[in-house]
Amino acid sequence: EAQVTQNPRYLITVTGKKLTVTCSQNMNHEYMSWYRQDPGLGLRQIYYSMNVEVTDKGDVPEGYKVSRKEKRNFPLILESPSPNQTSLYFCASRGYPGTATGYTFGSGTRLTVV
């Protein structure tokens, strides 16, 4: 089944403790992206990657890092999480622009930083 898999689904952590949220897709998509979703603010893009070793900042990149060493994986790294990073995070992927298909989203990771 074509899908984007995120892990973990739920995570509670303490301020300053480094964490990684994994994202993997099995559709051979070039493009991957991370979004955070907060009430009243909608979905905001954190980072995106156009292909292996090519990443760029989205609208809210502060406090996050990403890497794209393999085409299928795009982990989100929080080096020193803070309470304002408590949010619902989504990973998404798609093929090249120009196709009529949209993004395929993962099921989300609900992160709480205390």
Add this chain to the structure above:
Amino acid sequence: GQQVMQIPQYQHVQEGEDFTTYCNSSTTLSNIQWYKQRPGGHPVFLIQLVKSGEVKKQKRLTFQFGEAKKNSSLHITATQTTDVGTYFCAVYSGAGSYQLTFGKGTKLSVIP
């Protein structure tokens, strides 16, 4: 990224009534996408509109792209409880861009 305004923020309708959400931009858009997110779920791609004045239908859902390519709408005819969720429009920063910006969404509640 590209800015897009979506209205209304919330809509409560009686089952069987129609529903419309609107997306507006101050600049011309290359295309626009629509997504649906069920409560507790993740966004699911519905459709992409590319051409000026384009109208596409998916069963009870009708999607329109304005003639000037600055606005779009999603209309649901005779809502059902299965339509509950948040509907988002999303636009690329430009033709060939990889950066997709979402509107804030319209949350639809359907009263049985």
